[in-house]
Amino acid sequence: MSNSNNTPLYTALMEYSMKKKPFHMPGHKLGSFGDMKQIDFTALDVTEANGLDNLYEAEGIIKEAMDKMCTYYGAQKTIFLTNGSTSGILTSLMVLCKPGDEVLIARNCHHSVWHALVLSGAIPIYIQPEYDESLGLMTVMSKEVIQEALQLYPKVKGAIIVSPTYEGIVSDIKDIAKVLHEAGKALIVDEAHGAHFGVSVDFPISSVKLGADLVIQSMHKTMPTLTQSALLHQGTDQFSYEHLVKTLRMVQTSSPSYAMMAMMDYARGYIEEHQDEIVKQYIEPLKEMRSRLVALQQLYVLDIPRDQYDMSKIIVFTHRTSIDGYTLGQYLEERYNIVVEASLPNxxxxxxxxxxxxxxxxxxxxxxxxxxDELTLKQNTNTADLYCSELTQVISELPKVQKGGYTPREVYYGDYKWCEIDHCLGKVTAETIMFYPPGIPILYMGEIFNEKHIQLIRTYAERLKGIQYKGNKINCKVLDIPLK
Ligand SMILES: Cc1ncc(COP(=O)(O)O)c(C=O)c1O
Known part of the structure; x- marks a missing residue:
């Protein structure tokens, strides 16, 4: 063993894993699943040797493992990803759109979607998910917004939406798929946080079974697999498997990790074989714990019906208390070694x-x-309420459907300059400007500043990412090109 001072990363991680109780990803929770701690990962870390198949031309053991995964999820075809959902999102959008094609993009999409727009050259039409004012939370994408967008932009190739959200809120995929399919459009669902939905009937039904054409899941987030392992499912035969694999090969490593693929195979197999045990040891205790936690007096644990919500996520709101979300995260870690997945203002x-x-x-x-118990002793003087109402104000002023000015690809390749906010009207933003946290965009790169945006940016400058705010000067990055 090497000197611990000489291996700062390795040493810190070993210490972390001895001490902490993770309530964050990856889903194996420091190897606490099944007999995972006994697995020799060096035995699994191989390459495309004789008899070991090849992900991009799968016809042997990898194909067999992917077929079993496909059956488990109820898909038509499933492809292993070893560069996370990111590689599935890049692939899906590139297969859906040629440069210049229009596509509906949910405004709460992960940033890999913007990278996919740069690569594909597609023109985004942004659609706004709903927002819960009392909780300060982005929630579902409604089919009505999609219908409105299809009427305004009938040439779109399809839509990409996020379900579940980071907080576990699930959209009505069946209805959304119906609306899109009736108009001859495709539906891609970023289900990065929903790879575990098949584990229990108490979780929502996966989009794979509800009509989505392509579904991307990060197995590593919510299932016991290694970081970066993910899945791309074909829910219908809208796209060709060969086209997907050819495109994946362009955006993913040429050395897909066998250890990752093998662990996905292992996790699926183990879960299938230990279903009753998992229900008894995880699902039932989780349900019981949730039913007790909803009785908390000061903290508030989000609880909505199963078809709209993933109960594996424990979202604890602090708005009824005198502390904010950051402080709650800090209390949990400092006092109990419990590490949260994320702390937000409320x-x-x-x-x-x-x-x-x-x-x-x-x-x-x-x-x-x-x-x-301790919080009941304190006075309720929380600033999170104010934060929520500010967010509500911002969201209510953003359009439900909005076409950008320039495409993310044009922005990526364009020159830019910094411009004082007073002179931004009519210019194109070269940077996404968002309320952060939690990451709610006011303007996506390529969108054009209007009076409302400028007013919002002036009001909320201190809370925004994507601008330079110094003293009372606000500068934004704008494209240095004439308007189209
Ligand atoms: C909604 C969503 N989609 C996609 C991704 C990308 O997933 P991955 O890290 O597996 O590439 C993330 C990651 O945080 C995410 O939250």
């Missing part, structure tokens, strides 16, 4: 997975009850 996100059992769930429950 809530924290805690992830549970099949690697959790009664012990880890009880530790979390006890910590939240303790903190809740």
């Amino acid at each position: 809530y924290v996100i805690l992830m549970t997975t099949v690697a959790d059992q009664v012990k880890s769930l009880s530790e979390l429950e006890k910590a939240l009850i303790d903190i809740d």
Whole structure:
């Protein structure tokens, strides 16, 4: 073993894994799933040797493993990804759109979608998901917004939306797929946070089974697999498998990790074979814990019906208390070694997975009850309410359907300059300007500044990412080209 001072990363991670109780990804929770700790990863880390198949021309053991995965998820075809959902999103959008094609893009999409727009050269038509004012949370994409967008932009090739959201909120995929398919358009669902939906009937139904054409899942986020392992499912035969694989090959490594692919195979096999055990040791205790946590007096645990919500996520709001989400995250880590997936101004996100059992769930429950008991003693003077109402104001002023000025590809290749906000009217933003956290965009790169944007940016400058705010000077990055 090498000197610990000489291996800062390795040493820190070993210490972390000895001490912390992760309620964050990856889903194996430091190897707490099944007999994962006994697995020799060096034995799995091989290459395309004789008899070991090839992901991009799969006809042997990789094909067999992908076919089993496909059956498990109820897809028509499934492709292993070893560069995360990101590689599936890049592939899907490039297959859907040629340069110059229009496509509907949910405004709460992950940034890999903007990278996919640069690569594909597609023209985004932005569609706005709903927003819960009382919780300060982006929620579902409504079919009505999609219908409106299709009427305004009938040439779009299809839509890409996020379901579930980071917080676990699920859109009505069946209805959305119907609306799009009736108009002859495709539906791509970024289900990066929903790879575990098939584990229990208490989770929502995966988009794969609800009519989506392509579905991308990060297995590593919510299932017990290695970081970067993910899946691209074909829910229909709208796209050709060969075209998808050819495109994937362009955006993904030429050395896909066998360890990752093998662990996806292992996790699926283990879950199938231990279904009853998983229900008894994880699903039932999780349901019981949730039913007790909704009774908390000060903290508020999000709880909505199963078809709209992924109950594996524990979203704890602090708006009824005197602390914000960051402080709650800090309390959990400093006092209980419980590490949250994310802390935001008015809530924290805690992830549970099949690697959790009664012990880890009880530790979390006890910590939240303790903190809740202590909070009852304090006065409610929370600034998060103010934050939510500011966000509500911003969202209510953004259009539901909006076409950008320039495409992300044009912005990527264009020259830019910094411009004082007073002179931005009619110019094209070269940077996405968003309310951060939680990451709600006011303007996507390529969109044109109007009076409303300028007013919002002036008002909320301190809370925005994507601008330069110094003293009382606000500068924005704009494209240095004439308007089209
Ligand atoms: C909604 C969403 N989509 C896609 C991704 C990209 O996933 P990956 O990290 O597996 O590439 C993420 C990652 O955080 C995400 O949250």
